[in-house]
Amino acid sequence: MKRSALAALAVVGIALTGCAANNDDAVTTEPAAVTEQAPQATAEPVEQEETSLHETPEPTAEEDMHAHPLGSRTEPLGVGEVAPLGAMWDVTLSASEGVPAGQDGDEYLMEDELPAEGEERLIATFEFTFLGQPDDAEAPQEFSMVTFVGESGQTYEAGSYLVPEDREDLSQVGDLYGGASGAGDVAAIVPADEVDGGAWRVEYYDPAAWEPIVAYFASMES
Numbered sequence: 001m002k003r004s005a006l007a008a009l010a011v012v013g014i015a016l017t018g019c020a021a022n023n024d025d026a027v028t029t030e031p032a033a034v035t036e037q038a039p040q041a042t043a044e045p046v047e048q049e050e051t052s053l054h055e056t057p058e059p060t061a062e063e064d065m066h067a068h069p070l071g072s073r074t075e076p077l078g079v080g081e082v083a084p085l086g087a088m089w090d091v092t093l094s095a096s097e098g099v100p101a102g103q104d105g106d107e108y109l110m111e112d113e114l115p116a117e118g119e120e121r122l123i124a125t126f127e128f129t130f131l132g133q134p135d136d137a138e139a140p141q142e143f144s145m146v147t148f149v150g151e152s153g154q155t156y157e158a159g160s161y162l163v164p165e166d167r168e169d170l171s172q173v174g175d176l177y178g179g180a181s182g183a184g185d186v187a188a189i190v191p192a193d194e195v196d197g198g199a200w201r202v203e204y205y206d207p208a209a210w211e212p213i214v215a216y217f218a219s220m221e222s
Contacts, residue, residue: 127182
């Protein structure tokens with residue numbers, strides 16, 4: 001009887017072992033296959049032009065003119081160009097030329113007031129426009145002075161008394177009301193080698209700004 005029971009238990013044990021083996025086979029799974037991905041394309045860096053923070057574009061001729069509305073000794077304004085002398089006056093060089101001695105009225109000048117050998121008498125015509133109110137008036141020569149700066153940098157006096165009698169000098173221009181213009185001549189005795197590269201210098205003392213405003217004009221018409 002005991003042997004039969006033991007034999008039965010042995011058969012049950014063998015059966016359970018077989019089931020366990022079958023369960024192990026069912027649970028076992030194969031590892032998932034790894035899919036290889038194609039490498040992604042990398043964008044090429046875009047080349048940029050090197051620019052300097054301090055680099056500025058070259059000004060055009062028109063921009064350069066507006067940047068220096070009063071001209072300079074080495075780059076003076078030309079005939080017909082307008083220089084603003086503050087808020088109250090505009091001045092324009094209408095003409096500039098050399099005039100020989102022997103003109104009407106020269107006999108009233110002192111000998112040292114006439115051009116000597118190697119010198120030239122230059123005469124410039126300036127037009128002043130007063131920009132004040134219609135009821136305000138002012139004379140061009142009241143706060144302004146004209147001189148000539150030679151090529152070497154030396155300054156020469158210019159005056160109305162050197163202008164021939166048949167021409168109207170600047171001192172004869174009276175008070176101008178707002179919007180009115182007046183023109184007159186000034187003259188200077190200058191060494192001939194100082195004319196080229198020289199410039200007329202118009203200085204206006206601006207009472208409102210408490211400082212002089214200076215404009216430069218070419219010595220001769222180009």
